[in-house]
Amino acid sequence: xxxxxxxxxxxxxxxxxxxxxxxxxxxxxxxxxxxxxxxxxxxxxxxxxxxxxxxxxxxxxxxxxxxxxxxxxxxxxxxxxxxxxxxxxxxxxxxxxxxxxxxxxxxxxxxxxxxxxxxxxxxxxxxxxxxxxxxxxxxxxxxxxxxxxxxxxxxxxxxxxxxxxxxxxxxxxxxxxxx
Amino acid sequence: xxxxxxxxxxxxxxxxxxxxxxxxxxxxxxxxxxxxxxxxxxxxxxxxxxxxxxxxxxxxxxxxxxxxxxxxxxxxxxxxxxxxxxxxxxxxxxxxxxxxxxxxxxxxxxxxxxxx
Numbered sequence: 581x582x583x584x585x586x587x588x589x590x591x592x593x594x595x596x597x598x599x600x601x602x603x604x605x606x607x608x609x610x611x612x613x614x615x616x617x618x619x620x621x622x623x624x625x626x627x628x629x630x631x632x633x634x635x636x637x638x639x640x641x642x643x644x645x646x647x648x649x650x651x652x653x654x655x656x657x658x659x660x661x662x663x664x665x666x667x668x669x670x671x672x673x674x675x676x677x678x679x680x681x682x683x684x685x686x687x688x689x690x691x692x693x694x695x696x697x698x699x700x701x702x703x704x705x706x707x708x709x710x711x712x713x714x715x716x717x718x719x720x721x722x723x724x725x726x727x728x729x730x731x732x733x734x735x736x737x738x739x740x741x742x743x744x745x746x747x748x749x750x751x752x753x754x755x756x757x758x759x
Numbered sequence: 760x761x762x763x764x765x766x767x768x769x770x771x772x773x774x775x776x777x778x779x780x781x782x783x784x785x786x787x788x789x790x791x792x793x794x795x796x797x798x799x800x801x802x803x804x805x806x807x808x809x810x811x812x813x814x815x816x817x818x819x820x821x822x823x824x825x826x827x828x829x830x831x832x833x834x835x836x837x838x839x840x841x842x843x844x845x846x847x848x849x850x851x852x853x854x855x856x857x858x859x860x861x862x863x864x865x866x867x868x869x870x871x872x873x874x875x
Contacts, residue, residue: 583775602795621814628825652851677797688786704831716830732841739845746852
């Protein structure tokens with residue numbers, strides 16, 4: 581019974597936040613709705629015993645990522661852009677989006693009722709059993725997936741360097757030809 | 760012995776909601792993000808919708824990790840989060856560098872020129 585309450589609460593938080601992201605006009609409000617969704621998903625993670633991921637979700641997503649979004653919104657000053665877009669460039673886009681969305685949700689819901697598993701046993705380790713969730717993830721990350729984990733650090737370095745390069749102010753153009 | 764197809768995903772008898780419920784929530788969340796990506800014009804909100812879709816997929820992975828009793832799903836979500844963080848940094852950097860010096864607004868339609 582408690583599980584159902586947690587599930588329904590998390591689902592309500594996540595889905596209402598998601599609808600808020602899509603419908604709210606002001607990007608700042610959309611970002612705050614995104615926090616709500618991420619928190620709801622974290623609740624659903626906890627409901628499925630993924631405690632470590634729930635914590636990371638709150639810290640990394642709701643903390644860092646959304647703050648980054650808000651920074652960019654403030655930096656660019658995009659509070660009301662969409663309202664005065666004027667002429668609609670693609671007239672059929674909204675009905676097409678509705679049709680595609682209905683088709684997608686129908687297909688995904690249908691797919692969520694069936695399964696394609698082979699029945700092969702786990703190679704990464706069991707999710708239940710003795711030990712905490714963090715220990716099990718650590719066991720898997722630092723043994724079986726250790727190379728992927730190391731490559732992740734390279735990815736992060738590349739992302740940092742790329743962000744610095746992208747955000748740097750370009751040099752002012754001069755007419756002089758360099759000697 | 761390999762269990763019959765479908766036998767793995769049958770949830771153990773319990774009081775809580777089964778994995779199918781979480782998968783349904785993830786499906787709805789993904790669709791909301793997709794429709795938002797199609798409907799909205801503000802680049803930053805579109806990017807948030809991409810994040811919604813990523814989260815829906817993460818929820819699916821965690822659900823399958825629970826249903827199949829495999830920690831690998833959660834490890835994959837961990838890596839997805841890292842990649843998503845890098846993606847947000849680079850994506851927002853690109854958005855900033857495109858729109859910072861131009862007074863053209865930040866809808867996706869205002870960036871129609873590749874150069875200039």
